[in-house]
Amino acid sequence: MRYLPLTPADRASMLETIGAATVDDLFIDVPAEARLAGPIEGLPAHASEMAVERHMSALAAKNLSAGAAPFFLGAGAYRHHVPASVDHLIQRGEFLTAYTPYQPEIAQGTLQVLFEFQTQVARLFGTDIANASMYDGSTACWEAILMAARITRKGRSVLSGGLHPHYGEVVRTMAKFTKDDIVSLAPELTADPDDAAVIAAIDATTSCVVVQYPDVMGRIPDLAAISEAAHAVGALVIAVITEPVALGLIEAPGMLGADIVVGEGQSLGVGLQFGGPYLGLFGCREKFVRQMPGRLCGQTVDAEGKRGFVLTLSTREQHIRREKATSNICTNSGLCALAFSIHLTLLGGEGLARLAAVNHARAQQTFERLAKVPGVTILNTAYFNEATVILPRDAREVVRELADRQVLGGVSLGRLFPVADGLHNGLLVAATETTTDEDIEAFATALEAVLAGASA
Amino acid sequence: MNAPNASGWRPSMGEAGEAKFATSSGDYGLMLEEALSFELGSADKCGVDIDEPSRAPAAGLSKFLRKSTPALPGLTEPETVRHYTRLSRQNYAIDLGPFPLGSCTMKHNPRLNEKMARLPGFADVHPMQPQTTVQGALEVIEQLADWLITLTGMASVAMSPKAGAHGELCGLLCIRAALDARGETRDVVLVPESAHGTNPATAAFAGFKVESIPATPAGRVDVAALKAKLGPNVAGVMITNPNTCGLFEPDMREIADAVHAAGGYVYCDGANFNAIVGKVRPGDLGVDAMHINLHKTFSTPHGGGGPGAGPVVLSEALAPFAPLPFVTRGADGSIHLVEEENAAEGHAQAFGRMVAFHGQMGMFTRALTYILSHGADGLRTVAEDAVLNANYVLRSCEDLLPAPFADSGPCMHEALFSDAGLAEGFSTLDIAKGLIDEGFHPMTVYFPLVVKGAMLVEPTETESKAGLDRFIASLRSLAERAKAGDESLHSAPHFAPRRRLDETLAARKPVLVWQGEPGIPGTPSLSEIGGS
Numbered sequence: 001m002r003y004l005p006l007t008p009a010d011r012a013s014m015l016e017t018i019g020a021a022t023v024d025d026l027f028i029d030v031p032a033e034a035r036l037a038g039p040i041e042g043l044p045a046h047a048s049e050m051a052v053e054r055h056m057s058a059l060a061a062k063n064l065s066a067g068a069a070p071f072f073l074g075a076g077a078y079r080h081h082v083p084a085s086v087d088h089l090i091q092r093g094e095f096l097t098a099y100t101p102y103q104p105e106i107a108q109g110t111l112q113v114l115f116e117f118q119t120q121v122a123r124l125f126g127t128d129i130a131n132a133s134m135y136d137g138s139t140a141c142w143e144a145i146l147m148a149a150r151i152t153r154k155g156r157s158v159l160s161g162g163l164h165p166h167y168g169e170v171v172r173t174m175a176k177f178t179k180d181d182i183v184s185l186a187p188e189l190t191a192d193p194d195d196a197a198v199i200a201a202i203d204a205t206t207s208c209v210v211v212q213y214p215d216v217m218g219r220i221p222d223l224a225a226i227s228e229a230a231h232a233v234g235a236l237v238i239a240v241i242t243e244p245v246a247l248g249l250i251e252a253p254g255m256l257g258a259d260i261v262v263g264e265g266q267s268l269g270v271g272l273q274f275g276g277p278y279l280g281l282f283g284c285r286e287k288f289v290r291q292m293p294g295r296l297c298g299q300t301v302d303a304e305g306k307r308g309f310v311l312t313l314s315t316r317e318q319h320i321r322r323e324k325a326t327s328n329i330c331t332n333s334g335l336c337a338l339a340f341s342i343h344l345t346l347l348g349g350e351g352l353a354r355l356a357a358v359n360h361a362r363a364q365q366t367f368e369r370l371a372k373v374p375g376v377t378i379l380n381t382a383y384f385n386e387a388t389v390i391l392p393r394d395a396r397e398v399v400r401e402l403a404d405r406q407v408l409g410g411v412s413l414g415r416l417f418p419v420a421d422g423l424h425n426g427l428l429v430a431a432t433e434t435t436t437d438e439d440i441e442a443f444a445t446a447l448e449a450v451l452a453g454a455s456a
Numbered sequence: 457m458n459a460p461n462a463s464g465w466r467p468s469m470g471e472a473g474e475a476k477f478a479t480s481s482g483d484y485g486l487m488l489e490e491a492l493s494f495e496l497g498s499a500d501k502c503g504v505d506i507d508e509p510s511r512a513p514a515a516g517l518s519k520f521l522r523k524s525t526p527a528l529p530g531l532t533e534p535e536t537v538r539h540y541t542r543l544s545r546q547n548y549a550i551d552l553g554p555f556p557l558g559s560c561t562m563k564h565n566p567r568l569n570e571k572m573a574r575l576p577g578f579a580d581v582h583p584m585q586p587q588t589t590v591q592g593a594l595e596v597i598e599q600l601a602d603w604l605i606t607l608t609g610m611a612s613v614a615m616s617p618k619a620g621a622h623g624e625l626c627g628l629l630c631i632r633a634a635l636d637a638r639g640e641t642r643d644v645v646l647v648p649e650s651a652h653g654t655n656p657a658t659a660a661f662a663g664f665k666v667e668s669i670p671a672t673p674a675g676r677v678d679v680a681a682l683k684a685k686l687g688p689n690v691a692g693v694m695i696t697n698p699n700t701c702g703l704f705e706p707d708m709r710e711i712a713d714a715v716h717a718a719g720g721y722v723y724c725d726g727a728n729f730n731a732i733v734g735k736v737r738p739g740d741l742g743v744d745a746m747h748i749n750l751h752k753t754f755s756t757p758h759g760g761g762g763p764g765a766g767p768v769v770l771s772e773a774l775a776p777f778a779p780l781p782f783v784t785r786g787a788d789g790s791i792h793l794v795e796e797e798n799a800a801e802g803h804a805q806a807f808g809r810m811v812a813f814h815g816q817m818g819m820f821t822r823a824l825t826y827i828l829s830h831g832a833d834g835l836r837t838v839a840e841d842a843v844l845n846a847n848y849v850l851r852s853c854e855d856l857l858p859a860p861f862a863d864s865g866p867c868m869h870e871a872l873f874s875d876a877g878l879a880e881g882f883s884t885l886d887i888a889k890g891l892i893d894e895g896f897h898p899m900t901v902y903f904p905l906v907v908k909g910a911m912l913v914e915p916t917e918t919e920s921k922a923g924l925d926r927f928i929a930s931l932r933s934l935a936e937r938a939k940a941g942d943e944s945l946h947s948a949p950h951f952a953p954r955r956r957l958d959e960t961l962a963a964r965k966p967v968l969v970w971q972g973e974p975g976i977p978g979t980p981s982l983s984e985i986g987g988s
Contacts, residue, residue, distance in 0.1 A: 001834050003564060005920035006841050014848045014921060018866075023840045026847055026866040027735055029704035034740045036836075043606060043832035049568050052828045056821070059599075060577025062592030064585070073582040076812055083504055085533050087574070090759075093551030094544035097565050099897075100761040102557075104959075105952040106892055109547035110760035113540075116493050119969040123527050129968045132761070135618035138812035166812040169796065173779070173808025177632050177663050220520050249513065250520040264812070273573075274593045275583030275813025276618065277763030289966060295761065300962035303947065303955035312962040318621070318657035319903075323666040328657035331619040331751075335759025342540060345493050346503035348530015353522075354506045360517070361509035382516035403586040411584045418797040433506070 001046055066272060066408065070439040070446075072366070074386040074430025075216065075411040076137065076164050076242040077275065078267045080355075081434055086269050086342045090335055100295075100334070104310045105302075110334065111309035114297035117341040124247050124344075124352075125239075125261040126254025127283030132295040132311075133332040134280025137264030138170040141210065141240055143293040143327055144260045144282070145171060148208035148236045149180065150291045150326070157208050158201045161185040162193045162215025164242060165416045171210075187413075189390070189423055191381045193221040199229040206235040208260075213239050213253055214246055216416070217428065218387040219380050227257025236260060243267055244281070245432075246384040248349075248356025260284040268347075269339030279336035290316060293327035355433060359385040362431040369444045370429065375451050379426070386430035388413070391451065395427040398450055407446040462922060487953065490542040494970045497529025503536050546953040547760070548897045554919055554927050556849075558870040558900035558912025559652070559700055561730050561752035566829065569755065569822035578821050583813035587793055593817065594791040597783045600824045601767075604748060607835070608729075609739025610769035614778040616815035620727055623747025623766025624658040624694070626779060626810055630745055630770060631692050631721045632662060633777035633807040642691035642720065648677050650701060650904040655694045655725060664691060671906045675701040675861040675872075679711060686718035692744070696725035698732065700904040701861055702846065702870035702912065712742025721745070721774065729753045730916070731843055731869035734836030744771040750816070754823035765819035776805040781814050841917035842869040845924060849913050852928045856935040860907050869916070875909030879941035884909040887934050889956065892949035894930040 006014075011023065020026055027035060039045070047055075066079050073079070090096065094109060101107030101114075114132045121130035134140040145157050157175075159168050159182060168184055175182045185197055193215050202209055209230050214220045227237045239253035241263030253261045265279035266272075282294060289296075290313065298312035318325040347355060363385040367378045370389055379388040391398055395412035402409035413426035431440070482489050513521060531539060548555070555562035573579060581590055601613045614630070617623040628645070635642055645659040648669045656666045667685060670678045677695060693715050697705045705711070712722045724738055724746040730753040732738075738746050750756045750765040758764075770778060780803075781795040793814065794803050830838060843866070850871035854862050857873040875884040888898035888911070900912040913931075915924060937945055949955065 001830065001837060003566060003829065004834070004837060004841055004917055005923075006844070006917075007921075010921040011841075011844060014844055018844075018847045018851045020847070020866065023844055026840075026843045026868075027704075027732075028865060029706045029868075030732070030736050031706060031709060034709070034736050036735055036737070039734060039832035039836050040606060040737075041832075043603070044828070046831035046834040047828055049829070052568060052825055053572065055828060056572040056596075056825055057575060057577075059592040059595050060572075060575035062595065063577040063581050064589035065576040065580040066582055066585075067576055067580050071582070073584055075584055077583055079580070079582065083533070085503070085537050089537065089540045089544075091570060092541065092544040094547040094549045095540075095760055096570075096757045097550040097555075097562075098547045098760045099555065099557055099560055099562055099758045103548070103888070103892065103898055104957045105889070105949050105954045106546075106548035106897065107760070108953050109543040109545065112490070112492065112543055112546075113760075115968075115970070119494060120528060122969045135622060135763070136812055139618065139622070139810075164812065165796075166809060169780075169809040170811065173629075173810065176808065177629055178661075179663065220517075247522075248526065249522065250517070251522050252526070255523075271579055272582050273579055274581045274590065274817035276811070276816040277765070277818050278812075286968075289968070296966070296968055298962040299967040300958045302957045306954060308954045308957045310957050310959050310962045312959065312966060312968075315963075317653075319653035321657070322653045323656035323660035325653070325657040325660075328621045328625060328654050328661040329619075330621045330652075330654050331762035331764040333763045334761030335757065336763055338540075338760065341493075342536065344528060345497065345531050345539070346533065346536050347528075348497060348499065348502050349526040349528035350499055351502035351504050351506060351530050352528065353525045354502075354509070355504070357509040357513070358507055360513055361511035364511045364514055380516075382514070382520060384517070400586055400588070403589050408582070408585055408589065415584065415795075415797055 069406050069408050070442040071408045072410045072429045072431060072443055073408055075416060075428050076264060077272055078243055078430060078432055079272055079434055080267050080432050082269055082271055082343060083346055086339050089342055090339050095338055101311060104308065108308060111297050113338050113341055115299060115309050117337045118297060120341060120344050121281050122283050124244060125283040126252025127261050128286035129289060130283035131292055132297050133337040134282050134294050134329065135333060136278040136280045137242055137262065138167045140262035140280035140282050141167045142171050142174050144238045144262045145208060145210065147260065147291050147293060148238060151288055152207045152234060152236060154205055154207035156181040156183065156205045157210060158198065158206055159184045160198045160211045161187040162217060162219060162221060163210055163212045163240060164216045167240065187417055187420055187423060189379060189426055191379055193219045195222045195225055198226055202230055202233060202235055204233050206233065208236040208238050210238045210240060213241060214384050217379065218383040220250065220382050223253055223256035223258060238262065243384065245356050245359055248352035249360055250384060265340045269343035270336050277333060277336055279333045279340055289313065291326060292316065294329055295332050358433045362433060362435045366429065366431040366435065366440050369440050373444055373448050373451065385432055386428060389427045389429050391425050391427055394424045398427065401450045402446055405446045407443055409443055409447065488542045488545060490539060492970055493531060493539055494529055496535065496539060497531045499529060501530040501532055503531055503533040553896060554915065554923055555897040556899050556913045556915050557897065558914040559727055560900065561914060561916060563755055563916040564918040565755055565757040566826060569825045572825045573818050573821040591791055594783050594793060596820055596824055598791055600820050603827050604767055604769055607733055608746065608769045609737030611772040612770050612775040612778060614768045614770060615782060616779060616811050617747065617766040617768055618811055618816055619762065619764035620747055620749045620766045621654040621658055623768045624654055625662055626768045627723045627745030627747060628658060628662040629807050630774040630777045634774055635691055637805065642689055644690045646682060646685055646690060646693040648695065650699055650906045651694060651696055652700060652725065652727065659694065674864040675703050676705055677711065679707050682711060683714050686714060690718060690720045692721035692723055694723045694725060696727060698728040698868040702867040702872050703861060704868055708741040727752060728869060731839055733839050734832060735839050744774050750819050750823040755826045756819045756822040763816060763819065765816035777807045780806050780809050838917045845915040845917065845919055846871045848924060849915055849928060853931055856932055870912050870914035872907060873911040874907050878938040882938040882941065882945065884911050886938055886945040887911065889948035890934040890945050891930065893951050896927055896930060
């Protein structure tokens, strides 16, 4: 077997050193009745690289990949062009096959990357500090709510109606078990987000208010107004970013008063990957650092006075504090953080701003064209690269019919919000720098045909 | 002395103690220092060519626009490639040599896995595409799920948890949901004192109280103490098997029967499943839930600290409560994703959702590739070789380094030593840092907590006999030096990119982001970046 270096002679000589007759003697602690006599029946035996590649390639070929069709999906996962050097660099064995940097003297590569990553995220979000990453945006969102409760010592959290429904589901699932009080505002098909409803829901018992920016329907809430109202009663503002490229164009949430900013970093460097692995981003005010979840990398010096980096403030973490830790999180998303960081280093601030401007321009082009399709209107007053399109019938059916025409035409609000009947004619449509003029025309033409009832 | 390789070749010793002088660059040959990207880059550089936007920002966006460009320096592509390549050379990695971190399972990461995960049909599909367009991706999840269920002898699997600790949480929430369905409130989870820190942290995170179970002198769960704690308030136990001392818990079935009789559930921490895959099925031992770290047993890369993946296999009793989403196959042969939209049809007891999408698809692809490469026979050999390698290390070093549980029989996939018997003032840390100078990554140190000065060595099946012999020779030499009181160990490592780092300073005055140099344009002050 190509991955197993021991030869039969090695095994025999090692057993002799150990003083065991057979390898099964090493499993003597396993009760005899539970020990399997041979390979589990009904499963295939080992296979060559060529055979496995054939099997996996056949599975991959059953999928319609985003690059093979006009593609307009977003809803928390965005298709951006990732420069070739990003994927090359993350496959350097020293990055790919290293562990968590518990031995800092021989892990400065990973540690310096994390320090740079933390700085990049903090500057992007407009927060003082950021951690070394979380699993994804949705789990970062729940961790932020827990952190706010630790800081404010209050347990009531308000979720805006514009929060991604899967993020809301993660929060409500967890809160069901922890008994935190979650107030979920209803999503509404309005041209602007209902900031007044969010502000009205904040009271003296509120720990935090969770506001997605831009929100799940692509609208942009007034974070400054919400922050002012929240801070007036001692509540914290958690801003949720699912499209970090937007921050090349619109103001950083930290500058608008957000106390904690969390997000999904997948847009930069990571790729779609059918939903994972993704990258949870987490920034906050410096004074909250000891209540933060997740790993933190900090600067220090070595015994010769050279600058170096270590994991720090680990007294917050599970391997030291056990049941008193700020979170049970152990792993972060190190390799995805590396990809994000490389992509952002290639872009720089100017490049990110220009990339964001191109995304917004492509979206404008898309919505200008879609607005000309009979029966279609655009909901949003403002948007970055994603907005809600209102169709004359249930968007779930339209999405399926578009797929029959090899067009990946967005995410239906009906799939995202199955119980909110009033939303079901809504279709979320996103465009990025990867969207071409031809894609836009193909989408609009197919949508016209589908809505006209033509058969594919 | 064991031969370092088949031919007997050894690196020549050279002249020790050569005088070091300062170079003008600060670099020393291939030992290259690297500045921060913030010190290298500048605002007017970009490594990506981006078209001019075809439109100015829409009027509706004007009140939301940034007042200034993000203060992020850019680098061109050659500068970027150099920056990260130079940084990469300051890392140790499994690609460079043995990485025997106990309980972390640093095994070879086959490159076929990487190639398969990058096929556009897997890497470039969106999680919310119409299900008819992602049947192959759903089939990967289904096939991997079938393998995990069969290898563990369990009833079903929840695929979405993002890492081991996240899987623990999933398992405990299934237990909570099952208790709720029974109308019972049980708020205590029993956790052995040898457990990973994630176990008690997860139990607390899920709203349980944690009670600790002591270990026996033989390094196993104290079954009598555990049974004495069982009662109507106990929701379940979390047992790591094989445990963190590298030993199989022979009384697992008896423990499970007692817990079940008392109305509780058995959570098994599957971090060490790599030692028993293909040899034992946890389902045969009475386990109700167990997470599987795909990045340990099934070789998905650790990536310098994630991403992991932690699917949770479940017993019949817990299966109905598995979180959304999951895949099922319809009567027509097509695969469906069960999510909020259709959960009511037959899956109404699902406890909710743990992640935004469907889990770590990129890791599923890699793990399935690894599993298919090994097959049922190869996976069994993986466990056997991992256990053989660990016992070889144990028996090759136990005369010099005390092995607290060696008398109780063979170990599983990791060998546990303690620092008892070293010279006054010498400890595990000196051995660990000495290993760095010898060209190895240290073992796990000071864990598990039940052994003072613990050193937990997990070679995995990846190491050849020659590689192990080199490692053993170095470990023995270090033990001898520490017993003889060799002071140079206290200042090890001497030959790494950095000497020992001041962790106290880092924690006392945390510097978590680059502060910049005052007066350099483009460096924002704390107040400018939204500081409090």
